[in-house]
Amino acid sequence: MNQQSFLSRFFIRFILVIAIFALTIIIPTSIQAQQAVLAEVTFAAFGDYGSAGTNELAVANLVDSWNPDFIITTGDNSYGSTAIDDNIGQYYSDYIGN
Numbered sequence: 463m464n465q466q467s468f469l470s471r472f473f474i475r476f477i478l479v480i481a482i483f484a485l486t487i488i489i490p491t492s493i494q495a496q497q498a499v500l501a502e503v504t505f506a507a508f509g510d511y512g513s514a515g516t517n518e519l520a521v522a523n524l525v526d527s528w529n530p531d532f533i534i535t536t537g538d539n540s541y542g543s544t545a546i547d548d549n550i551g552q553y554y555s556d557y558i559g560n
Contacts, residue, residue: 504528509536514549522553533557 506525511518525533533554540546551558 504530505532505534506530507534507536510538511535512539512541512546512549514544514552518550518553525554530557 506528508521508525511521540549542549545551547555
C-alpha cells in the first residue's frame with residue numbers, strides 16, 4: 463500500500479467519523495426543536511365576570527374543565543364594594559399570581 467492510498471483512506475474515515483459525530487449532535491437538537499414548536503398551549507380569555515353567583519360558577523367550572531395553562535382577563539374583574547377574593551378569587555384562585 464502506498465502512502466497516497468493510505469492518506470486517502472484515512473481522510474475518508476476521518477470525514478465519516480466527523481459526519482457521524484455531527485449527526486449525533488444535530489439530529490437530537492433538531493427533533494427537540496420540532497417538539498418545542500409542536501407544544502400545545504391552552505388558555506382562556508374572558509371579562510365582565512366580577513360577581514359571585516351561579517353563572518360565574520358555571521363559567522369557572524367550564525374554564526377549569528379545559529385545564530388552561532393560563533387565563534387572560536379583559537376587565538371588569540370585580541363589581542361593587544365586595545372584595546375581589548369574595549367575587550372571583552373563590553373560582554380562580556388557582557390561576558391568580560401563578
